[in-house]
Amino acid sequence: MKTIFTTNTALPIESILTAYSRRWSIEVFFKMSKQYLGLRAYQNINLPAIQSAVRLSMISYNLLTHVFIEEKRVQGKKLTDKKLAQFSVLEMRDRLRQIAMIDSVEYCLEQNINK
Numbered sequence: 579m580k581t582i583f584t585t586n587t588a589l590p591i592e593s594i595l596t597a598y599s600r601r602w603s604i605e606v607f608f609k610m611s612k613q614y615l616g617l618r619a620y621q622n623i624n625l626p627a628i629q630s631a632v633r634l635s636m637i638s639y640n641l642l643t644h645v646f647i648e649e650k651r652v653q654g655k656k657l658t659d660k661k662l663a664q665f666s667v668l669e670m671r672d673r674l675r676q677i678a679m680i681d682s683v684e685y686c687l688e689q690n691i692n693k
Contacts, residue, residue, distance in 0.1 A: 610667040611635040642670040645677070 584594050611617040617635040646665050650657060 607636075607639055611639060614667045614671055615639060639667065642667055642674060645674055646670050649673075 580595075582594060582598055586594075589597075608617070615635045615638045617631060643665065647657060650661060655661060
């Protein structure tokens with residue numbers, strides 16, 4: 579059973595639940611962005627700087643989500659709501675750092691061998 583409060587009682591229940599579920603994913607995005615992607619760290623108070631900070635956080639979040647989905651596909655796993663619920667910004671941030679480090683080391687080794 580779910581209890582949801584709304585001021586627009588004319589909407590059908592399905593519409594209210596859809597709007598709530600969309601809003602919840604936005605709340606999760608902002609929480610993860612503040613905790614792990616530095617959204618809280620900006621010190622500017624002018625609007626363009628704040629907009630840039632939010633945009634950078636969105637790009638980071640989307641990149642991490644993309645890497646998560648691609649790794650699941652490479653593993654041959656179907657993307658279900660349950661698998662998407664396992665998405666962790668912190669784990670994927672660390673995973674992306676690991677991928678970048680491995681790629682950098684391999685590139686340096688290739689350059690060294692070619693010289």
